[in-house]
Amino acid sequence: MTETACHIPVCILAGGLGTRLAPYTTVLPKPLVPLGERPVLDILLGQLEAQGFEEVTLACGGMEGVFRAYLSNYSSRLTIRFISETTRLGTAGCLSTYPEPTPENLLVINGDILTDLDFTEVVQAHRDNQSQLTVAVHRLKHPLAYGVVDTDETGRVTGYREKPIHEVPVSMGIYVYQRRVLQSLPSGEALDFPDLVLRLLKDGNKVTSFHNKAQWYDIGSPGDLERALQALNEHPARFLPDREAGNTPGETPS
Numbered sequence: 001m002t003e004t005a006c007h008i009p010v011c012i013l014a015g016g017l018g019t020r021l022a023p024y025t026t027v028l029p030k031p032l033v034p035l036g037e038r039p040v041l042d043i044l045l046g047q048l049e050a051q052g053f054e055e056v057t058l059a060c061g062g063m064e065g066v067f068r069a070y071l072s073n074y075s076s077r078l079t080i081r082f083i084s085e086t087t088r089l090g091t092a093g094c095l096s097t098y099p100e101p102t103p104e105n106l107l108v109i110n111g112d113i114l115t116d117l118d119f120t121e122v123v124q125a126h127r128d129n130q131s132q133l134t135v136a137v138h139r140l141k142h143p144l145a146y147g148v149v150d151t152d153e154t155g156r157v158t159g160y161r162e163k164p165i166h167e168v169p170v171s172m173g174i175y176v177y178q179r180r181v182l183q184s185l186p187s188g189e190a191l192d193f194p195d196l197v198l199r200l201l202k203d204g205n206k207v208t209s210f211h212n213k214a215q216w217y218d219i220g221s222p223g224d225l226e227r228a229l230q231a232l233n234e235h236p237a238r239f240l241p242d243r244e245a246g247n248t249p250g251e252t253p254s
Helices: 040-050 064-073 090-097 119-129 179-184 193-202 222-234
Strands: 010-013 055-059 079-083 105-110 113-115 133-143 148-151 157-161 165-178 207-211 216-218
Touching: 010 040, 010 090, 040 113, 055 090, 064 079, 090 105, 090 193, 105 119, 105 179, 113 165, 113 222, 119 133, 119 165, 119 207, 133 193, 165 179, 193 207, 216 222
Parallel strands: 010 055, 010 105, 055 079, 133 207
Antiparallel strands: 105 165, 113 216, 133 165, 148 157
8 A cells, every 4th residue: 555645654763862961861761851841752743643644653762661651641643652672773773673564664753853844745755756765954054163264275365254154954863764774774783873874875775855944953952952942932833733632641631
């Protein structure tokens, strides 16, 4: 059966140690760190449900019990499953434990991001491009802390730029895997996503990027968390779609 853009399964990577986000992550896994009143994971699940996705698997590392406890009263149309690792397999290697049957395509999302991206768009782009792997890309503005001196080959100064802002394309932690790539992941082998990309390129696979203008915040440090919370407080409707039940974990449907 051919998958529609929103009917493909989703895997949320939720097993990171979150050491840069200490002390929050001394008691909570990073996807359960709250942004205001709601954990990051709750926001992400609400977005996926609102966009029509149906099946989500949490790759929990060794913290499956924590996520099961948190989601035990979760009210949603989503079917939520869990996979965990006995040893750490990395951000790509953990997908070798994804249960059979291997889907035609799999949307993979880091569990520590805040974005208003329409995930169905990256899925559709992946299918239109017939890619083995698609990486959603955000153009990050990176200000330099110093003045930049431009010179020619003789050393003569030709210009001066005070603390210029560079834009670089960065991975959003949102990917679409084609079945063949998932099946190629060696069982039990640790493999991080950057190494997988290089391996695929070396073997001649088609890896494409999906550029977009979505808002995106990586919640990797206390400063990042504060910036994400500010964006959420300023434009809540951008990130928090209405849910049919209107419930958050811990509440029961009325």
